[in-house]
Amino acid sequence: MQNPRPQQLVAVLDFGAQYGQLIARRVRDLNVYSELVPCDITVDELKELAPAAVxxxxxxxxxxxxxxxGIDAGILEMGVPVLGFCYGQQIMAVTLGGEVGHxxxxxxxxxxxxxxxxxxxxxxxxxxGQTVWMSHRDAVSRVPEGFRVTAHTETCPVxxxxxxxxxxxxTQFHPEVRHSEYGKTMLESFLFDVCGLERNWTMDNIVEQKVAEIRETVGxxxxxxxxxxxVDSSVVAALVHRAIGDQLTCVFVNHGLLxxxxxxxVEQVFRTxxxxxxxxxxxxxxxxxxxxxxxxxxxKRRLIGTEFWKVFFExxxxxxDVEMLAQGTIYPDIIESGARKTGGKASTIKSHHNLIPFPEGVHFDLIEPLDHFxxxxxxxxxxxxxLPSSMVYRQPFPGPGLAIRIIGDVTPEKLDILREADAIVREELDAYNARLFEETGERNGEHSCWQYFAVLPDIKSxxxxGDERTYARPVIVRAVxxxxxxxxxxxxLPYEVLGKISSRIVxxxxxxxxxxxxVTPKPPATIEWE
Incomplete structure (x- = not known):
């Protein structure tokens, strides 16, 4: 389904920054819709999006x-406000006749x-006295005609x-990162004081808009x-069902790896x-x-994914008489799969289960209402x-399920062990997160866990x-x-939490x-083990 954009769009030209997605997220956090676009977009292509700011x-x-x-110089002459960060400042300067030095x-x-x-x-x-976050060696040495310097640091004159x-x-600094202590204030000044935008990117407005779009598209x-x-497929199910009712049929393929x-x-929430x-x-x-x-x-991924779609299409x-397929594709799926261009070339880190292999002679029109969320x-x-909070805040879970949290071959015995161990990890860390939420009011606060699960390696130790020698399996706990x-x-995690998890599992x-x-971050590791 084509993604109709709100009237207010802040277009983020992505020059390959590690913080590119973060900029879009920070703008959305301020209730203004923002979207990544490739840095080589032409001024005519950008005008078609009708951005309120860039x-x-x-x-x-x-x-x-x-x-x-580089950048199409016409973008800086469109008449809409433009704000550049780091390389964005430098490319603005050289495009308009200024200079950048090493x-x-x-x-x-x-x-x-x-x-x-x-x-x-x-x-x-x-x-x-305000702290900002820098990451550069090159810097603007002479501003373009008509510009003036509004801030400096000990090292950076512009x-x-x-x-x-x-x-x-x-700015040469990065206001989008939390380490720039007044970055949010600066973004607010740009969006609301300079651009005159409204805070209308709210969930109530989004639901109303998406329901109308789905009804119009589906007929x-x-x-x-x-x-x-x-979370993704459940939200799509609830959203599409609200729009078209019993025109939607959900197929739940239970592969035994849940x-x-x-x-x-799943039965209780959606059927009941x-x-x-x-x-x-x-x-x-x-x-x-x-x-x-x-x-x-x-x-494992290929076999599980291929078989899933075989079962599904059967x-x-x-x-x-089914003509359309609803998908729970979200923005990170698109970016991490390298499936669509968002500025620069993304390399595929892992294969995603939501890239659909339609069988010969079978095709459905796609509805992807979450593909920019x-x-x-x-x-x-x-x-x-x-949707119930237990489902909305459910742990992220890969399509191949427990099969890729079992290192080596998948057997009924290993599935039973991992399923029980994982349930203990989730139970204890659900309770830990709940305590933090009660204390701080933040769902994903400074010390809370975003994802946590158990992994079963293919070894014994x-x-x-009970005074007897054992030769049994270890369980790896992953929490990020x-x-x-x-x-x-x-x-x-506090030692007492880890200790309780260990005692219960054993x-x-x-x-x-x-x-x-x-205790490995991403990068260099991934969140999942396989």
Missing amino acids: ILSGGPASVYAEDAP TEKGEYGPATLVREGDSRILGKTPVE AAMECAERNLYA ERKVILALSGG RKGEPEM QFNVPLVHVHAEERYARLLAGVTEPEQ EAQKIG FKDEVRELGVSLG VGVM ESSDAMTADWAK GEVAGVNRVVYD
């Missing part, structure tokens, strides 16, 4: 490098900003510049949805609570035969739709239990802090005599 992201290149990304000393991390004179975007921040008459603004046609019970209690939860037409396909034995002896991770044929926005949408899964750090799960904790 932000130029940072980037890793030098503006003078042979293959450095400084003797780089500036990385926190720096102290000193303002110079009045500034439309910095005017509500302190004149001296830490901010602007030409208010042309509504062009730029009288039948829609089918592959429902996993995960976590403890999940099939029952929401009265959604639901087909529950029991394919557990079919998958057990398929995965017997398979150890290579990507082969059910679609039984339903008959980040994960936290999808959760907010689920709350607005009335010696232990002593993140907001969007693009980067993550290991969760600094005491309650047969076949386990050791528990270890993964």
Whole structure:
């Protein structure tokens, strides 16, 4: 489904910055819709999007490098406000006749900003003493005609510049990161004081808009949805069902690789609570035969994904007259898969289960109402739709399920061990997160866990239990802090929480005599093990 944009769009030109997505998220956090667009977009292509404002992201290149990304100069003459960060400031400067120099000393991390004179975007921040986040060696050495310097640091003489008459603004620092203590204030000044935008990117407005879009797109046609019970597909199911009612049929393929209690939860929420037409396909034995002896991770993914769609399309044929397929694709899926261009070339980190292999002679028109939403926005949408919090704040779970949290081949015995151990991890860390939420009011606060689960490696180790030597399996606990899964750090859990998890797993799960904790961030690791 084509993504109709709100009347207010802030277009973020992505020059390959590590913070590109973060800029879009920070703008949305202020209730203004923002979207990443490729940095090589032409002025005519950008005008078709009718942005109310443009932000130029940072980037890793030098503006003078042979293959450095440039910008269509017409974008700076469109008449809409433009704000550049880091590389965005530098490309603005050289495009408009200024100069960028290679400084003797780089500036990385926190720096102290000193303002110079009045500034439309910095005017509500302190004149001296505010901390900003820098990441550069090149810097503007001469501002373009009509611009004036509005801030500096000890190392960077042009830490901010602007030409208010042309509504062009730029900073060498990164206001989008939390380490820039007045970054939010600066963004608010740009969006609301300079651009005159409204805070209308709210969940109530979004639900109303999406329901209308889906009804218009679907008309009288039948829609089918592959429902996993995960956040994304569940929100799509609730949203599409609100729009078209029983024209939607959900197919829940139970491959036997789900976590403890999940099939029952899907049945209860969608069949009982929401009265959604639901087909529950029991394919557990079919998958057990398929995965017997398979150890290579990507082969597991391919087999599970291919078989899933075989089962799904078999059910679609039984339903008959289905013309449309609803998908729970979200923005990070698109970016991380490298499936669509968002500025620069994304490399595929792992294969995603939502890239659909239609069988020969079969095709459905797609509805992807979440394809421009980040994960936290999808959760907010689920709350607005009335989904239970246990489902909305459900742990992220890969399409291949527990099969890729079992290192080596997948057997019924290993599935039983992992399912029970994982249930203990989730139970204890659900309770830990709930305590933090009660204390702080933040769903994903400083010390809370964003994702947590158990992994079963393909080894055994010696232990002593009940005065007897054991030779049993270890369980790995993985818990990370993140907001969007693009980067993550290991969760600094209290020792007593880790101790309780370990004691419970060893005491309650047969076949386990050791528990270890993964303390590796992403990167260099990924969140999942396979």
